[in-house]
Amino acid sequence: xxxxxxxxxxxxxxxxxxxxxxxxxxxxxxxxxxxxxxxxxxxxxxxxxxxxxxxxxxxxxxxxxxxxxxxxxxxxxxxxxxxxxxxxxxxxxxxxxxxxxxxxxxxxxxxx
Amino acid sequence: xxxxxxxxxxxxxxxxxxxxxxxxxxxxxxxxxxxxxxxxxxxxxxxxxxxxxxxxxxxxxxxxxxxxxxxxxxxxxxxxxxxxxxxxxxxxxxxxxxxxxxxxxxxxxxxxxxxxx
Numbered sequence: 001x002x003x004x005x006x007x008x009x010x011x012x013x014x015x016x017x018x019x020x021x022x023x024x025x026x027x028x029x030x031x032x033x034x035x036x037x038x039x040x041x042x043x044x045x046x047x048x049x050x051x052x053x054x055x056x057x058x059x060x061x062x063x064x065x066x067x068x069x070x071x072x073x074x075x076x077x078x079x080x081x082x083x084x085x086x087x088x089x090x091x092x093x094x095x096x097x098x099x100x101x102x103x104x105x106x107x108x109x110x111x112x
Numbered sequence: 113x114x115x116x117x118x119x120x121x122x123x124x125x126x127x128x129x130x131x132x133x134x135x136x137x138x139x140x141x142x143x144x145x146x147x148x149x150x151x152x153x154x155x156x157x158x159x160x161x162x163x164x165x166x167x168x169x170x171x172x173x174x175x176x177x178x179x180x181x182x183x184x185x186x187x188x189x190x191x192x193x194x195x196x197x198x199x200x201x202x203x204x205x206x207x208x209x210x211x212x213x214x215x216x217x218x219x220x221x222x223x224x225x226x227x228x229x
Contacts, residue, residue: 009152032216043116043202043220044155089154093216099170100216102147102155 003027004092006103013110019077021106023090026071030092034100035064035075038087047088048075080110115139116221118203124227131190133224135203142208144186145218146170146178149200158201161186162208193228200225 005024013019025033034049050057050064050073057064063076077084090103116137125131135144146158157170159178167178175197177189190197204218 006154034217036218041222043204043222044218045220046217099157099160100218104152104154 003101004090004103006090006106008106009104010107011109013080013108015080015082015110015112017080017110019080019084019108019110020074021088021090021108022072022074023092023103024070024072025092027092027094028071029094030101032093033064033066033073034091035062036089036091036102038089038105040086044087044089077108080108082110082112084108085110114222116203116205116219118201118221118224120224121222122225122227124229125193126229127194129193129228131193131226133188133201133203133226135186135188135221137184137186137203137205137219139205139207139219140183141205141219142183143206143216144180145204145206146176146186146188147202147204147220148172149202149223155202158188190226190228193226195228198226198228 003026007022035047036044037047038044048059048062050066052068061078066073088106091100093100119134142163145160147155149155156172158176161167161180164180179187201224203221206216206218
């Protein structure tokens with residue numbers, strides 16, 4: 001049972017464009033929604049995270065949009081750069097707990 | 113040196129062999145995890161440990177075992193490797209006392225790529 005569904009599986013964007021990755025979750029008890037970024041040959045690293053008490057969180061060119069009623073959240077990368085090319089994972093957990101449930105990942109390629 | 117070190121980084125083995133993947137950390141974190149990454153399936157939790165005396169099964173623990181030898185060391189064993197255990201394995205750590213976000217921020221190692229023939 002996939003508790004966090006992520007789409008698309010892969011994404012190609014031109015430099016300067018907007019990259020959008022979507023995730024949907026099932027468990028309404030989830031209260032923490034991070035995004036992890038993984039470069040080839042490296043482990044994932046926390047990029048940005050949000051809690052359901054806000055609808056949006058922005059850090060530089062990265063923004064999380066959160067829709068609690070739809071049980072969906074998305075990552076927007078503004079002015080996408082070739083250096084943003086990586087695999088992105090959404091995740092969710094409850095009660096600030098240890099069990100992060102990850103999505104299936106999105107491979108982003110930003111063309112120069 | 114990396115905060116979370118995994119060894120070996122790459123390993124090719126044969127069906128039926130016993131394999132151990134090792135993880136050590138210098139972050140002083142109490143929590144440690146083993147995840148498995150497969151294309152299209154994301155990261156799935158195999159085992160996790162809150163401290164040396166606490167070991168818990170994750171989503172996909174069958175065919176795996178772990179040992180928390182010390183706070184800084186957490187090893188993953190495949191007692192009898194099979195081809196569908198071919199994957200990229202990640203060790204991760206977190207600090208139960210992390211209050212920056214009130215949530216569990218994972219620090220991952222660079223991964224161990226295992227191929228079972």
